[in-house]
Amino acid sequence: MLLGMSTPLLFGQKTKLDSLYEKVKNPILDTNKLKNINALTFELIAKGQLDTAHYYLDILFEYATSLAKENKEKESPAYKYIIKTFGDFYNSSARAYYYESKYEDAKEYFTKAIPYYRQCGWTKGVGVCAQNIGNIYYFQGNYEKALKHYLDAAKIFEAINYSKGIADMHNNIGSNYRILGKLDIALKHYQIALKNYQEIKDLSGMGMSYMNIGVIHFDRKEMDPALENYQKSIKIKKELDDKKGLAESYANIGSVYSILHMHKEALENLFISEKFYKDVNDKPGLAFCYNFIGEVYSEKKDYKNGIDYINKALTIAEEFGLKDIMRLAYKNLAAVYAFKSEYKLAYQFHQKYSDIKDTLYSQESNKKFAEMNASYENDKKEKEIKLIKTEQDKERAISEQKDFVQKIIIWSVIIGLLLVLIFAALIFRALKQTKHQKNIIEAKQQEILDSIYYAKRIQTSLLPSEKYIEKHIR
Numbered sequence: 001m002l003l004g005m006s007t008p009l010l011f012g013q014k015t016k017l018d019s020l021y022e023k024v025k026n027p028i029l030d031t032n033k034l035k036n037i038n039a040l041t042f043e044l045i046a047k048g049q050l051d052t053a054h055y056y057l058d059i060l061f062e063y064a065t066s067l068a069k070e071n072k073e074k075e076s077p078a079y080k081y082i083i084k085t086f087g088d089f090y091n092s093s094a095r096a097y098y099y100e101s102k103y104e105d106a107k108e109y110f111t112k113a114i115p116y117y118r119q120c121g122w123t124k125g126v127g128v129c130a131q132n133i134g135n136i137y138y139f140q141g142n143y144e145k146a147l148k149h150y151l152d153a154a155k156i157f158e159a160i161n162y163s164k165g166i167a168d169m170h171n172n173i174g175s176n177y178r179i180l181g182k183l184d185i186a187l188k189h190y191q192i193a194l195k196n197y198q199e200i201k202d203l204s205g206m207g208m209s210y211m212n213i214g215v216i217h218f219d220r221k222e223m224d225p226a227l228e229n230y231q232k233s234i235k236i237k238k239e240l241d242d243k244k245g246l247a248e249s250y251a252n253i254g255s256v257y258s259i260l261h262m263h264k265e266a267l268e269n270l271f272i273s274e275k276f277y278k279d280v281n282d283k284p285g286l287a288f289c290y291n292f293i294g295e296v297y298s299e300k301k302d303y304k305n306g307i308d309y310i311n312k313a314l315t316i317a318e319e320f321g322l323k324d325i326m327r328l329a330y331k332n333l334a335a336v337y338a339f340k341s342e343y344k345l346a347y348q349f350h351q352k353y354s355d356i357k358d359t360l361y362s363q364e365s366n367k368k369f370a371e372m373n374a375s376y377e378n379d380k381k382e383k384e385i386k387l388i389k390t391e392q393d394k395e396r397a398i399s400e401q402k403d404f405v406q407k408i409i410i411w412s413v414i415i416g417l418l419l420v421l422i423f424a425a426l427i428f429r430a431l432k433q434t435k436h437q438k439n440i441i442e443a444k445q446q447e448i449l450d451s452i453y454y455a456k457r458i459q460t461s462l463l464p465s466e467k468y469i470e471k472h473i474r
Helices: 017-023 031-046 050-070 077-099 103-120 123-139 143-159 163-179 183-199 203-219 223-240 243-259 263-279 283-299 303-320 323-339 343-360 363-462 466-473
Strands: none
Touching (some): 017 031, 031 050, 031 077, 077 103, 077 123, 123 163, 163 183, 163 203, 203 223, 203 243, 223 243, 303 323
């Protein structure tokens, strides 16, 4: 079965080729010119114009080298962008080699891009290169190294919280485990990937995840859910005009019909797949497709066509070192020659199948897989524990601060109330003293008035009346 692998592209915006060709004609050599050539090479690679892409990549390297001589201030934005451009040169060259099935050149150039991305601080680029190197090892059947690079990329993407990269890594790690027959672990990663893609509305990733979940159902002999997921995948890939994705999905549907012994429907879908693979010049995909076509013809007892197509698959697989396709081809050839009663050839191919299977799925590899995955999961748990502890410490600090503030407020209120009470007591005391003094003064005043009244009465009693005086004076 074909699995969808996440092969990230490092430029987010596609611009029309005609517009880009005009922009790169600008005679001024600056960072804008580098950006435009970068975008042009991306578009050329995406459209499969690889020779032209290599031509402009050489120009990009030349211009970046010239600008680097003029901009030597390492902390300047221009210098950092020039350094990133060198990384982009190696990364884009690697992508072109990847699509040309020049896997060793692609690995070399992805590896060369990493130091430049580190130097300019573009962590995402480091993770993407690690991911793509993992893809190459995966197609070459070196699953141990593939998983190592996938896990390295996953740690980077998790550290910078790059959602798409994290989803891609779950998808690719799942594919690695599926190849090793660890279907439950693979399905878990595919489902996490699908959920993440849905959250960020990444249609391409969703289509790939549906296809890979379908593969797990296929491996479990659950053909109805397998077809259901493949159809979901095709619907999305048609919407995106993703020819490579359509090729993979049609090939997988063909495999389902093959298992159901619906040979006509199987071949119809596989030949559609072959056409799409030819359109995008995907030779590893063609090898998988040819192997499936050979299987169907062999089941129909059309051994000639069966052997021809399996040998086509084997030729491509041996040319590019695609060990898993070689394994499938050897297995199928052994079965075909056994059906033809050519037991010597059947034995020879079965022996080749056994040998390559042992190299792909050795106990040592499984052990290392388990160790790497355990290490990765432990690292994740430790980070989660640290994150939880950090959050708890923050919450504790906030709680303590709240308690402290609350205590201050309570003590402030208490002290305020005490001050009010003390002030009230002082006022009450002052009022009481004032009232007492007033009472004393009033009492004194009354005493004085009483004395005056008393004196007046005495005086009045001693003096003769006015009538008496008037009577005697006359």
